[in-house]
Amino acid sequence: MNTPENPTAPDSETLPTESELALERAEASSRHESLFSERAANIKQSAVRDVFDISLRPGLVSLAGGNPYLSSLPLEKIGQMAHHLIAQEGLTALQYGGGKGTIELRRHICDVMAEEGITDADPENIVVTTGSQSAQDVACKVFCDPGDVVLCEDPTYVGALNTFEAHQIQVESVAMDENGLVPDALRERIAAVTATGKRIKFLYTIPNFNNPSGISLAAERRQEVVDICREANILVLEDNPYGLLKFDGEPYPTLRANNPEDVIYMGSFSKILAPGLRIGWALLPEHLTRRFYLASEAVVLCPPTLNQMLITSYLDGHDWRAQISAYRGLYAERCTAMLSALEELMPAGVHWTTPTGGFFIWVTLPEGIDTYPLLAEAIDDGVVFIPGAAFTPGDEPNNRLRLAFSAIDPEKIHEGIKRLAVVLKRAIDAA
Numbered sequence: 001m002n003t004p005e006n007p008t009a010p011d012s013e014t015l016p017t018e019s020e021l022a023l024e025r026a027e028a029s030s031r032h033e034s035l036f037s038e039r040a041a042n043i044k045q046s047a048v049r050d051v052f053d054i055s056l057r058p059g060l061v062s063l064a065g066g067n068p069y070l071s072s073l074p075l076e077k078i079g080q081m082a083h084h085l086i087a088q089e090g091l092t093a094l095q096y097g098g099g100k101g102t103i104e105l106r107r108h109i110c111d112v113m114a115e116e117g118i119t120d121a122d123p124e125n126i127v128v129t130t131g132s133q134s135a136q137d138v139a140c141k142v143f144c145d146p147g148d149v150v151l152c153e154d155p156t157y158v159g160a161l162n163t164f165e166a167h168q169i170q171v172e173s174v175a176m177d178e179n180g181l182v183p184d185a186l187r188e189r190i191a192a193v194t195a196t197g198k199r200i201k202f203l204y205t206i207p208n209f210n211n212p213s214g215i216s217l218a219a220e221r222r223q224e225v226v227d228i229c230r231e232a233n234i235l236v237l238e239d240n241p242y243g244l245l246k247f248d249g250e251p252y253p254t255l256r257a258n259n260p261e262d263v264i265y266m267g268s269f270s271k272i273l274a275p276g277l278r279i280g281w282a283l284l285p286e287h288l289t290r291r292f293y294l295a296s297e298a299v300v301l302c303p304p305t306l307n308q309m310l311i312t313s314y315l316d317g318h319d320w321r322a323q324i325s326a327y328r329g330l331y332a333e334r335c336t337a338m339l340s341a342l343e344e345l346m347p348a349g350v351h352w353t354t355p356t357g358g359f360f361i362w363v364t365l366p367e368g369i370d371t372y373p374l375l376a377e378a379i380d381d382g383v384v385f386i387p388g389a390a391f392t393p394g395d396e397p398n399n400r401l402r403l404a405f406s407a408i409d410p411e412k413i414h415e416g417i418k419r420l421a422v423v424l425k426r427a428i429d430a431a
Contacts, residue, residue, distance in 0.1 A: 038146075042165040051386055054379060061416035063338075064384045066211065066359045067407040068271050072326055074318060081313040085306065097305035099297035101128025101281070105308045108315045109281050113267065115321070116243050117257040118283070125289045127296050128303045132241060132268040132280035133159050136204070138296045139237055139264065139282075140167040143201045149193050151203040153181050155362070155391035155400070157211045157239065160204055170198065171393040178353070180217030181205060183224045190232050202235040202264075208252050209242040209358025212391045212402035216252055216356060226259045241268040241280075244324050246357035247332035261285045264292075269311055271359070272324055277307045331359065337410035338403060341417035347425040352403075359406040362388075369427050370397035377426070383419040 016024070051064045085093045100106065106123035113121050129135040136159070144150065146168035152160065154173035164171050172193055175185040186203070193200055205225070207217035217225070229236050238255045246252060256265035268280035284292050314320065338361055342352055353362045365371060372387040388400030403420075405413060 039166060039168055042168055043162070051375070051384055054384055057379075060379065060382055060384055061412050061419060062384045062408065063403045063405070063413070063416045063420065064386050065407055066404045068273075068275065068327070069330060069407055070274060072330060073274065073323070077318060078310070078314060081317060082306075082310055085309050085313060089309065093306040093309050095305060097302045097308070099302050100124075100126070100293055101303050102305065102308045102312065104312045105279075106281075108312055109267070109283075111315075112244075112272075113254075113265070113283065116240070116251045116254050118254055118265065119257075120260060121283055122286070125284050125286050127282045127284065127289070127293045128308060129280045129282060129296060130278045130300055130303055131270060131275070132239060132266040132282075133163070134296070134300070135264075135266045135280055135282040136160050136163045136237070136239070137167075138292060138299065139202065140164065140169060141295045141299075142288075142291050143235065144169050147198070149198045149200045151186070151189060151193075151200060151234070153205055153210060155210075155212055155388065156204065157206060158390045160239070161391070161393060164204075165393075172200075173393060174203075176210070176213065176215060178215065180207065180210070180215050180221060181225055183221055183228060186225060186228050190228070190234070194232070200232065200234050202237050203229050204237045204239065205255070206239045206242075207255060208240055209245065209355055209360070211242070211358070212360050212386065212388075213362035214353045214355030214358055214360045215362070219253070222253065222255055223258065226255055226262060230259075230262050236263045237266065238263050239266045241266075241271045242358040243267075244272055245328055245331060245359075247328055247335070248356070249325060249328055256283065261287075264288070272327070273311065273314065273320075277311060279303065279307050279311055328357075331357075331406055334405040334408070334410060334413060335361070337413045338405040338417065341414045345417050345421040347421060347428055349428055350424060359404050361403045361405065363401050363403060365399045365401075365424060366428060366431065367399060369399045369431055371399060371401040372397070374401075374423055374427055378420060378423045381419050381423055383416045383423070385420065 103123060105128060106126040109126055110121045110123055129138065140163060144167055147170060149170045149172055150164055151172050151174055153176050161171060172189055174189050175182050190200060207222065209216055226236055236255055240254060243251050243254065254265065256263040265283040266280065269277060282292060335355060339354060349366045351364045355361060372389050375387055378385060386402040388398035392398065
């Protein structure tokens with residue numbers, strides 16, 4: 001009943017029932033369905049994200065998440081830096097910034113890339129992005145029309161595949177072997193696509209410690225891959241978030257180092273500092289910088305100023321090279337622990353890659369076994385992985401899976417592999 005104190009309160013008898021609300025939602029959903037763009041139909045929930053949500057369940061050993069081990073960071077020191085920034089420079093740190101990113105951070109990014117042999121980078125040709133995922137999206141906006149083709153390794157990063165699909169781009173995969181992208185397979189794929197009359201805009205590649213396979217492109221193939229693409233007028237998008245995490249401390253040469261006019265280089269602080277800061281970058285050929293920058297600005301207006309200033313303070317006030325060296329040792333130890341557990345516990349017929357850096361190991365089961373249905377069984381047995389189908393275009397069954405060692409200690413790695421081995425042996429015995 002309405003009261004003088006609240007004369008507009010509705011009577012409980014006038015409130016809609018749950019069934020009436022459900023009917024209203026269904027009617028609205030039906031009306032709005034026709035408003036979706038064609039592009040929206042291609043936007044899918046990431047299989048990796050689905051598994052991450054599952055991984056939060058108590059008792060599960062997650063071999064799924066490619067997360068950096070943040071406990072090794074100087075968190076108290078970074079907290080003090082953040083406090084100082086807001087207290088002393090808050091009017092700048094909390095304000096809008098430039099669309100390319102702060103000049104201070106772009107100069108530091110040049111120092112980071114110099115560790116991998118890129119010594120000629122101009123800060124004016126760097127665009128700071130909200131993670132390298134954003135740089136992939138901007139590249140699609142700038143270079144691709146619906147129906148255009150991009151090439152990628154098989155397998156490749158699931159986030160890139162989702163981005164390409166959302167932009168209505170045709171994705172054509174190129175075979176890899178234990179030495180990375182196969183040049184002859186690249187030539188053949190380019191010829192086959194070109195024969196159909198389609199335009200190939202770029203090759204998307206993760207040459208160092210590929211996600212998900214952990215494989216790196218052999219040194220003798222690197223220039224050949226760029227040369228093949230240059231001859232066909234195809235840009236190369238080099239995604240290199242793991243490049244500084246080579247276990248022996250001697251990074252592989254980047255594709256960009258010797259090919260400044262034909263390679264767009266994408267980097268990130270997500271793996272060498274913290275993914276929650278959401279800061280990455282693209283280093284572009286000078287003639288491509290303006291259009292890329294304008295397209296990025298049209299989406300985010302400007303990358304977050306506070307996060308950029310915090311990273312700058314970290315790079316100025318902490319021995320970040322030593323921090324990356326510590327990461328290398330930590331990830332090498334965990335990789336060794338996983339490889340040892342696989343050798344000890346896996347059933348016959350199972351094979352895996354042996355990475356020299358990065359976060360991932362790629363496991364192959366006998367032909368005819370689809371790893372996607374095995375995920376539910378693995379969860380019941382207390383372990384989580386990413387099925388291989390997530391990392392390749394199409395919906396065909398896939399006999400591979402990705403394991404991540406970066407965010408889990410060696411003892412749990414052994415237990416997780418022990419649980420996984422039971423699942424895989426059961427599947428092999430039943431095949």
